[in-house]
Amino acid sequence: MQIKLNHINKIEGHAGFMASVLNGDVKSAKIEVKEGIRLIEGILIGRHYADMPVVAQRICGICPVVHNLTSIKSIENAMGVKVSQETINLRKALEWGQIIHSHSLHLFFLSLADFLDIDNDLKLVEKYPEETQKAIALREYGMAIVKIIGGRVVHPLTNEVGGFKKVPRLEEIQTLIKQGEATLLTAFEVAEFFKGIKLPKFERETEYVCLDARGEYAIYDGDLVSNRGLNVPVLEFEKNFHEVQRPREIIKRVESDGKTSYMVGAIARINNHHKKLHSRATQYLDSLGFSLPDYNPFHNVLYQMVEVIHGIEESLRILHILANSNLENAITKEYQVREGFGVAAVEAPRGTLYYHVDIDSKGYIKDVNIISPTAQFLSHLEDDIKKYLPEILNISDKDKEKKMRAFIRAYDPCISCAVH
């Protein structure tokens, strides 16, 4: 028996799915990429480092902030550029804004309909007008942070190597704080609504990988850790995780040293760091009644909701600090262009995003490598499906297709990022 999805809608980028099942055994399960190459790493070679954040963030229209941040951090590490605490705080706020708006989009507009058996979001919007308004409000807060600090939502402008070209005014920060406080209340309501959604049962034990930093729920920096004892600096990313290109495939999959697939993203971060969540996020997590470690990938959707609440709490904490800081300190100061190799990792909405860059003495790029979350979890997704499919063989073909779509979408894959 073959299960074939020509096109999985409602994910970022283009992909299909194909599986073959023989006598109840899944012989193969494969995500098929349906878009072209852009060769972002290749086109950066020979270009000036200042072009890199501008070009690299265009890998993805939904998570440009994290590509922008990770490229800037890798260049700063390569050239030994230090930035102010104000710069770091502005960047952390940007990244939380990114996570909040990306998660809200996925939660409500890309994934929710799967669990309500609705095939078109315009119908979803009609049936749940109040919830739609609230989901839009969550998304708008995340976007407002990016717009005010970054200058624009899709492909932000102000952040650069060494700091910011322009910083927000105090009144703008205060407006964000007000909006954030109101949004936190809205988030509880959306979260309650999501609690009522029935998610399928399934589990497969696995390794969860994410960043870890002392004293906080890490997203901006830290070391790489996993629930299976991995604990290495980001500089050793490529020693532990290897990109493998299979012939004719345009996504370079990532394998861990153990040769088994592993998982990144909200479910990985919550599993590893739930003790570091802020109070309201913890309260909501507890109310879900899931026992941790949790190996059900469908729960990724609800863990994104937990992160939205935490993200609002954390962004408010940072915004209060920013409101009492002299943001002029975040304006880029002069620095020296130096030859060097640098790496950086930032938690993207979908998991750890990794960059390395090698720069010559004049500031031109000699080499660059980008490893996206979706490239890391692609094999994990297929491995999960191989276990999941036999559990649903008794339902009709149409329902099987629906379940497959829902499963793939719960992962929130970003095919544009994975191919880049």
Place this chain on the structure above:
Amino acid sequence: MQKQKIAIVSLTSCEGCQFALLDLGQRFLDLMNQVEMVDFRLLEDEEDAGGKLDIGIVEGNPTTKENIETLKKLRKRSKLLVVLGNCAAMGGVPEIKNYQQQKNTIKHVYKYIQGIENPEIREVDNFVKVDFVFPGCPINGEEFVKYFPELLKACLPEGAGKIPVIPDQPVCVECKKNGNKCLLLEKKPCFGPMIQGGCNAVCPSSRMMCQGCRGLRPTGNVKAMRATLKNFMTDEEFENTTEIFGLRDDIEDRGRK
């Protein structure tokens, strides 16, 4: 009256232009309620049943055979074909590879290049007739709100409306209106004077130079721009910067005319 039919399709791209639409929030949903959305795979699972469209909207680069086929089919079905953004209109960042030695670019990225489609990047209007362009990387959602209803009218039987034309004005007009300090006057590079406005000068308002993602304006004076920039940008830097958003080939074409 029956609702007009539209489809939003994306080729190889970051999909940022579609997100610029979604980011309009309720205003986008309101616009979409006035039409019948036949295909918008970011929001719906239903299969596109085919058939005639009033407006086909397309984003991204046609880089695979499948992309090109999708594009041609969309053109055939649509009264008006409208493109979203810099990739479709000007080649976008992927076009940088056209200025490099193409075969080397792919070798930096892939070990096995056999079977991977790697054509030269060509803008959508090399494949099909384009009726209207929403320029920018990404597009300005506000422009969509403004011109989309006019485009809908232009599809109705004769005389109901005309395809709109974005006014020929430089980025500088909105930049001044926003009260920005002029980057050029501070002796910093900016392409604003030769580039099509309508973006609310979003980049220079963030003190980021205009790199020309919206393209040359019809009366943009490239020679004068180059002369001004000579003082703070080498020819090589100028050329490199025009590659980012696929402006370089347009400037070369303008030079030939």
